[in-house]
Structures are given as C-alpha cells and as structure tokens.
C-alpha cells in the first residue's frame with residue numbers, strides 16, 4: 149500500500165509540475181520574498197543537499213547562501229522547470245527518488261521544503277536514519293512545512309489517517325501522503341530517533357525547523 153501511494157505521489161507531481169507554482173503558492177512573487185526571508189534566517193551555508201526541490205523556488209534562494217547545492221527530485225518535469233529557473237553555477241540538479249538515492253558526498257546542510265509531510269509515518273524512522281550518512285559532522289537538517297493548524301485544507305480519504313486526495317486543474321485525482329507537523333509532538337518524535345530539533349512558526353501556515361544529531 150505505502151509503495152503504491154509513494155508511486156502515485158510522484159505521478160501526481162509529475163503531472164502537476166506545469167501548474168505547481170500557481171496552485172501551491174498563488175502569488176509567486178510574494179512567496180519568493182517569503183522564501184528569501186526564511187532562508188536568510190536559516191543560513192544554509194557550505195555544501196547543501198536539497199531533497200524534493202520541486203520547481204526550484206527554494207533552490208534559487210539556497211544557491212545564494214550555499215557554496216554548492218545538489219538538488220534532487222523524483223519528478224523529471226519538476227527538475228526540468230527548476231533547471232530552467234535556477235542558472236547559478238553552484239547548483240546541480242538530479243532526478244532521483246529520496247528513498248533510494250545514495251551518495252558518497254557529505255553535506256553541511258540537508259534541506260527540504262514541503263517534503264516532510266509527504267513521508268509516511270511507517271517510513272519516518274528509515275528516512276531520518278537515511279539522513280545520517282550524507283550529513284557532515286556537525287551538519288544540520290533544515291526543513292519547512294505546514295503545521296497541523298491548517299489540516300482542514302486537505303480532503304482525507306475516509307478511514308485513512310495520512311492519505312489525502314488531490315485533484316489537478318483538469319480534474320484528475322491522485323492520492324498522496326500528508327502528515328501535517330505538530331511541532332511539539334514532532335520534536336519529541338525526532339528526539340526518540342536521536343535528533344535534537346527546534347521548530348518555529350512563520351505565520352499560521354508554515355513551520356520551519358533545524359535538527360542536529362543529538363550528542
């Protein structure tokens with residue numbers, strides 16, 4: 149079941165790529181300014197890995213702070229849009245699945261926006277375990293996502309806690325995982341998994357966090 153949903157999730161974003169920026173962010177120029185502000189707070193310096201980069205809106209801001217950015221996403225259509233948008237010479241894009249991608253490189257920062265909430269609960273431990281290897285000593289995991297407060301925006305499939313139905317502009321329906329972030333509960337869960345984490349709010353609709361391996 150999880151495997152099917154994860155595949156559906158990639159299909160959904162492949163098909164949504166052309167309409168993503170407007171349907172996700174509405175006023176893209178205004179959201180870009182918000183991205184720039186949040187990234188400036190998080191200060192992603194050094195070697196940065198961005199997971200699930202989408203259309204590259206966050207990537208372009210990361211590129212301004214980082215020495216280098218490797219940005220991966222499973223949807224080739226998303227990566228094509230991101231490549232067209234982000235021309236900085238310090239960014240390299242790759243089409244890759246977060247759950248199977250491996251690298252020999254180490255990163256000072258691993259960043260993801262609007263990705264954590266798409267990780268099924270059954271894969272959460274594996275996902276955070278997987279982040280340990282590419283993270284340089286003393287490195288940080290930075291994330292931005294949506295808080296539990298805005299849960300009502302989604303149409304949960306009856307009887308399924310973490311699966312929602314999404315529709316594209318043309319009416320096609322897909323099922324994706326959506327686990328909104330409850331900051332306190334999530335912080336406690338990460339601590340169980342060996343990560344010390346701080347989560348802050350930005351407005352009512354976003355949270356951003358920084359996690360480090362607990363000593």
Ligand SMILES: C[S@@+](CC[C@H](N)C(=O)[O-])C[C@H]1O[C@@H](n2cnc3c(N)ncnc32)[C@H](O)[C@@H]1O
Pocket residue numbers: 154157158161162199200201202203204205206220221222223226244245246247260261262263266
């Ligand atoms: C909500 S979008 C976020 C995009 C971008 N980070 C942003 O905040 O605008 C989720 C992204 O996850 C990507 N994605 C979905 N499943 C993935 C997987 N298994 N591996 C890598 N990327 C995946 C999708 O293609 C999509 O670009």
